[in-house]
Amino acid sequence: MTGSESGFIELDGVEKVFEVRRKTGFMKRERRQVRAVDSISFRVASGEMVGYIGPNGAGKSTTIKMLTGILTPSAGRVRVAGIDPSRDRIRLAHRIGVVFGQRTTLWWDLPLIDSYRLMHRMYRIPDARYRENLDRLVELLGLADLLDVPVRQLSLGQRMRGDIAAALLHDPEVLYLDEPTIGLDVVSKAKVREFLRELNAERGTTVLLTTHDLQDIEQLCKRVMVIDHGRLMYDGPLTGLHEAGESERTLVVDLERELPPIEAPAPARVVRVDGPRQWLAFPAAESAAPLVAGIAARYPLVDLSVREPDIEAVIAKMLHPREEKPGDTSRDAPGQAAGNTPGDAPNPPERATT
Ligand SMILES: Nc1ncnc2c1ncn2[C@@H]1O[C@H](COP(=O)(O)OP(=O)(O)OP(=O)(O)O)[C@@H](O)[C@H]1O
Ligand SMILES: [Mg+2]
Numbered sequence: 019m020t021g022s023e024s025g026f027i028e029l030d031g032v033e034k035v036f037e038v039r040r041k042t043g044f045m046k047r048e049r050r051q052v053r054a055v056d057s058i059s060f061r062v063a064s065g066e067m068v069g070y071i072g073p074n075g076a077g078k079s080t081t082i083k084m085l086t087g088i089l090t091p092s093a094g095r096v097r098v099a100g101i102d103p104s105r106d107r108i109r110l111a112h113r114i115g116v117v118f119g120q121r122t123t124l125w126w127d128l129p130l131i132d133s134y135r136l137m138h139r140m141y142r143i144p145d146a147r148y149r150e151n152l153d154r155l156v157e158l159l160g161l162a163d164l165l166d167v168p169v170r171q172l173s174l175g176q177r178m179r180g181d182i183a184a185a186l187l188h189d190p191e192v193l194y195l196d197e198p199t200i201g202l203d204v205v206s207k208a209k210v211r212e213f214l215r216e217l218n219a220e221r222g223t224t225v226l227l228t229t230h231d232l233q234d235i236e237q238l239c240k241r242v243m244v245i246d247h248g249r250l251m252y253d254g255p256l257t258g259l260h261e262a263g264e265s266e267r268t269l270v271v272d273l274e275r276e277l278p279p280i281e282a283p284a285p286a287r288v289v290r291v292d293g294p295r296q297w298l299a300f301p302a303a304e305s306a307a308p309l310v311a312g313i314a315a316r317y318p319l320v321d322l323s324v325r326e327p328d329i330e331a332v333i334a335k336m337l338h339p340r341e342e343k344p345g346d347t348s349r350d351a352p353g354q355a356a357g358n359t360p361g362d363a364p365n366p367p368e369r370a371t372t
Pocket of ligand 2: 078080
C-alpha cells in the first residue's frame with residue numbers, strides 16, 4: 019500500500035475552466051468561461067508541509083477540490099499517492115484528509131463524538147486504531163470536554179479543532195487544509211499551528227496549507243507556492259519569496275544621542291529618525307553584518323535590532339510590482355508604493371528627517 023511514490027502530490031499542466039452563465043438583461047444570458055486554474059504544475063514530496071497562498075479568487079480552493087476528486091480538471095494530470103483523484107475518489111478518500119475552514123464535515127445536530135463514530139464506520143477504520151487515534155487527537159486538540167456537545171453549539175475554534183480531528187481519524191498520509199485558522203483568536207490559532215507542526219514532524223503527514231493568515235505560513239512552511247489568477251507565480255522557499263519580492267529589512271539603531279541621519283552605503287538608507295533612534299531599510303537578501311559594522315565604527319551605537327519584512331507587503335509587491343493604489347492611502351504615505359513600508363515604521367519617509 020505504501021509504495022515509494024505514496025504521499026506524493028503531482029500536478030502537470032492542470033487546468034480548470036468553469037462555464038458560467040450570467041443574466042445580462044431580460045431573457046438574455048451571456049456564457050462566459052472562468053479559467054480558475056491555468057496550467058499549474060507542481061510536486062509535493064511525502065512529508066512536506068507546503069503553503070498555498072494567493073488573493074481571493076486565485077484558484078486555491080479549486081486546486082484543492084481537484085486534489086480530492088470533488089472537481090475534475092478540464093486539462094492536465096493530477097496524481098495523489100499515485101491515484102487519479104477524479105477517477106478513484108473513494109479509494110483516495112482513505113489516504114487523504116481535508117479540512118475546509120469555511121464549512122464543516124461534522125454532523126451539525128449531533129454531539130461531536132457521534133460524527134467520529136460515523137466516520138469510524140464510513141472509513142472502516144479498524145477498532146483498535148480508531149480508539150488509539152481518537153484518544154490521541156482528543157488529547158492533542160483538547161476535545162475531551164466537547165465530545166458530548168452538539169456541533170452547532172461549538173464555538174468556531176472548538177469546531178475547527180473538531181474538524182481537524184475528524185480529518186485525521188483514518189490516519190491519512192496527506193492533509194489538505196483550506197483556511198484552517200479563519201476566524202480563530204490568537205490562542206486558538208497557536209494551538210492549531212502547534213498541532214499541525216507536531217503532526218508533520220512526528221507522523222510525517224504531508225500537509226498542503228491554504229490560508230490568508232501569512233503567520234500560519236511563516237510559522238509552519240519552509241516552502242510556499244503563490245497563485246494568482248489561476249497561475250503559479252512562485253514556488254520555492256519562504257525566504258526566497260523575500261528576494262523575489264525585492265523586500266527590505268529594517269535595521270533599528272539606538273545612538274547615544276540625537277544625530278543627523280546616518281550616512282549608510284546605498285541601497286541602505288535612513289527612512290526614519292526619532293530622537294536618538296534611527297531606522298534604516300536595506301535589501302532583505304543582504305546580510306546586516308557589514309551595515310552594522312560600518313555604523314558601529316563611525317557612530318556611537320548603544321543598541322540595535324533587525325526587523326523582518328512584512329510578508330504580506332512582499333507578496334503584494336510581487337503580484338503587483340508597479341501598482342500604486344491612489345485610493346488606498348490609509349496605511350501608507352501618499353505617493354509611496356504599496357508594500358514599501360519598511361517594518362512597522364509608522365512615519366512616512368518624507369517626514370523622517372524633519
Ligand atoms: N463552481 C464554480 N463555478 C463557477 N466559477 C467558480 C466555481 N468555483 C470557483 N469559481 C471561480 O473560480 C475562481 C477561483 O475560485 P477559488 O474558490 O478557487 O478561489 P480561492 O483562491 O480559493 O479564493 P478565496 O481566497 O477567496 O477562497 C473564482 O473566480 C471563482 O469565482
Ligand atoms: Mg478558497
